[in-house]
Amino acid sequence: MTASVLPHPFSFNTGLRLTKAKGGNRGIIAMKTYSAKPSEIEKKWLIVDAEDVVLGRLAQAIAVVLRGKHKPTYTPHMDCGDNVIVINAEKVKLTGRKMADKVYYRHTGHPGGIKSATAGEILSGRFPERVVEKAIERMIPKGPLGRQQMRNLRVYAGGDHPYSALIPCLLYTSPSPRDS
DSSP states (O other): OOOOBOOOTTOOOOOOOEEEOSSSOSSOEEEOOOOOOGGGOOOOEEEEEOTTOBHHHHHHHHHHHHHTTTSTTOOTTSOOOOEEEEEOGGGOBOOTTHHHHOEEEEEOSSTTOEEEEEHHHHHTSSOTHHHHHHHHHTTSOSSHHHHHHHTTEEEOSSSOOTTGGGOOEEOOOOOOGGGO
16 A cells, blocks of 8 residues: 655645735735635545554644644635544553543433543453544534534554555654653
8 A cells, every 4th residue: 555645734835815905005915715615625535543642642633634724725614624544543642640540431321320431441442442532522623513524533443444445645643742
């Protein structure tokens, strides 16, 4: 599988045109606000290897790409983000004592049905990808658009995924400053 490498998510050329502001020729230059139409939105497939990457840094970088804020054509009310595949989610790194101290709560829907599990229990359990999914989900706005953007995320506990035919690009996340 040949994968191309993308530059850092925030290195782009905006290419916006400048026009003169209303009110005459006073030397003031204003930019026109660009609003993307659904036919103009191009979605790419990106792959992220979560092995030994700090969970919060990984989730922040993926949330930016899912929302589309790394593109110069970002439009707040449109789903202009890319599709993201996360592999090796079970090998994500948590700093400090978060493996034992970070608690995730859920409710069964029945009275008194609140359940809790630590991050370590979830990562060593049946669905370790839920830790990464929840971290990213909590960085995406709530509502219909946020749910649509979360549908562009695929998280896998291991290194295998069924999207290899799409030839996804690699998305690099910056390592922690403490790692160097």
